[in-house]
Amino acid sequence: MSMSKPNVLVFGLGGIGGVYACLLSLSERCCVHVVARSNYESVKTRGFRLVSPKLGDHDDIQFAGVWRSCREANESNVQFDYVICANKALLDAEPSLSEHLRPVITSTTSIVLLQNGVGIEAPLHESFPNTTIISAVVWTGGKMLPEKNGIAGVEHFSDLSLTIGVDYRANGDKAEEDAKLDRFVEMIKAGKGGCIVTDDIQSQRWVKVIWNAYVNSLTAAIRLPSHFLFAATPFAEQLSMAILSETSTVARAKGLNIPPETEQQLFDRCKAGIPGAKGYPSSMMMDCIDCKPMEVEAILGTPLREGQRLGIPTPTLLTMYTILKAVDLGRASPDL
Ligand SMILES: NC(=O)C1=CN([C@@H]2O[C@H](COP(=O)(O)OP(=O)(O)OC[C@H]3O[C@@H](n4cnc5c(N)ncnc54)[C@H](OP(=O)(O)O)[C@@H]3O)[C@@H](O)[C@H]2O)C=CC1
Numbered sequence: 001m002s003m004s005k006p007n008v009l010v011f012g013l014g015g016i017g018g019v020y021a022c023l024l025s026l027s028e029r030c031c032v033h034v035v036a037r038s039n040y041e042s043v044k045t046r047g048f049r050l051v052s053p054k055l056g057d058h059d060d061i062q063f064a065g066v067w068r069s070c071r072e073a074n075e076s077n078v079q080f081d082y083v084i085c086a087n088k089a090l091l092d093a094e095p096s097l098s099e100h101l102r103p104v105i106t107s108t109t110s111i112v113l114l115q116n117g118v119g120i121e122a123p124l125h126e127s128f129p130n131t132t133i134i135s136a137v138v139w140t141g142g143k144m145l146p147e148k149n150g151i152a153g154v155e156h157f158s159d160l161s162l163t164i165g166v167d168y169r170a171n172g173d174k175a176e177e178d179a180k181l182d183r184f185v186e187m188i189k190a191g192k193g194g195c196i197v198t199d200d201i202q203s204q205r206w207v208k209v210i211w212n213a214y215v216n217s218l219t220a221a222i223r224l225p226s227h228f229l230f231a232a233t234p235f236a237e238q239l240s241m242a243i244l245s246e247t248s249t250v251a252r253a254k255g256l257n258i259p260p261e262t263e264q265q266l267f268d269r270c271k272a273g274i275p276g277a278k279g280y281p282s283s284m285m286m287d288c289i290d291c292k293p294m295e296v297e298a299i300l301g302t303p304l305r306e307g308q309r310l311g312i313p314t315p316t317l318l319t320m321y322t323i324l325k326a327v328d329l330g331r332a333s334p335d336l
C-alpha cells in the first residue's frame with residue numbers, strides 16, 4: 001500500500017454507503033470513489049448531500065470518481081486500497097458480490113463489509129483467498145433522501161459507530177492484516193466516526209444477527225413495527241423468545257462468545273421500543289414494503305443452516321425463513 005492518500009471505493013451509495021462515503025470524504029484522509037446505481041446520474045453531475053447532526057449538513061460533496069460499476073471504476077486505472085461494500089447482503093443474488101467486485105480487487109486491496117448478517121465473509125474468502133476482509137457491525141443509522149434541487153443525498157441519524165475487526169484469512173499474516181485494519185480505522189476516526197476494534201468480530205456479528213433474526217423477520221412478516229406484535233397477542237412474547245433463544249443457541253454451539261443475558265436484553269429492548277415510536281421498524285420491513293430483495297439468507301438462512309449442521313432444533317427460524325423466502329420469491333416473480 002502506498003503511503004500517499006489511500007483510494008477508497010464505496011460499492012452501494014445508499015443509507016450506509018452514503019454516510020460513510022461522506023464521512024471519509026470529509027476526513028480528507030483518502031480519495032473516495034463510489035459505485036452508484038439509482039442515484040448515479042445525479043451524483044455524477046451534481047454531487048451529493050449529507051444531513052447529519054454529527055457531521056453537519058453539506059450540499060455539495062464531490063467524490064473523486066463516480067462509477068456505474070466496478071468494471072467502470074477499474075477502467076479509470078485507479079488502484080483501490082479499500083473497497084467498502086455497503087450494498088444489501090444478498091447471499092443468493094446474481095451476479096454475486098464477488099462477481100461485482102472482481103475487477104477492482106488487486107493484490108493490495110482490502111474489502112470492508114458494512115453490512116448486517118452472518119456468513120457474508122465466506123464467499124469473499126473463497127473468491128479472493130489472498131485478500132484481507134475487514135468486517136463491521138454497523139450501529140450507524142442512514143437513509144437515502146429524495147433529491148433536493150436535483151441533488152441526491154443521505155441522512156445520518158442515531159449512532160455513528162462500527163464494531164470492526166479482521167475476519168482473518170487462513171494462512172494470512174495477522175500483523176499485516178491488522179495494519180490494514182488500523183489504517184482504515186484511523187480514517188474513520190479522522191472523519192468523526194466511532195470504531196470499536198475487536199479481535200472476535202464473529203461473536204459481535206452474531207449478537208447483532210440475533211437481534212436482526214428476531215426484529216427484522218417479524219416486522220417484515222407483519223410489515224409493521226414491533227409494537228404491533230405485542231399489542232396483537234401475549235403469544236408474541238413466546239414467539240420472540242423462541243427466535244432469540246434458537247439463534248443464540250446456534251451461536252454458542254459454534255463456540256462464539258454470546259453473553260448469557262443477550263436474549264433477555266434484546267427482548268427488553270424490543271418490547272420497550274424506541275421512545276415516542278411504535279416499537280422498532282427494520283430495514284427488512286422497509287425492503288418488504290418497498291418490494292425490494294430482503295437479506296433473508298444472511299439474517300435467517302445462515303443461522304438456520306448452522307443450526308441444522310450442528311444438530312440444534314430451530315423450528316421457529318425454519319418457519320420465519322421459509323415464509324420470508326416465499327415473500328421474496330413472490331416479489332421477484334410477480335407473475336407466478
Ligand atoms: N440503513 C441503516 O440504518 C442500517 C443498515 N445496515 C445494513 O447496512 C447494509 C446497507 O444497508 P442500507 O444502506 O440501508 O441499504 P440501501 O438499500 O439504502 O443501500 C444499498 C445501496 O446499494 C446499491 N446497490 C445495490 N446493488 C448495486 C449494484 N450492483 N451497483 C451499484 N449499487 C448497488 C443500491 O442501489 P439502488 O439505490 O439502485 O437500489 C443502494 O443505493 C445492509 O446490510 C443493512 O442491513 C445496518 C445497520 C443500519
Ligand SMILES: CC(C)(CO)C(=O)C(=O)O
Binds near residue numbers: 282
Ligand atoms: C437499524 C437496525 C439496528 C434496526 O433494528 C437494523 O439493523 C436494521 O434495521 O436492519
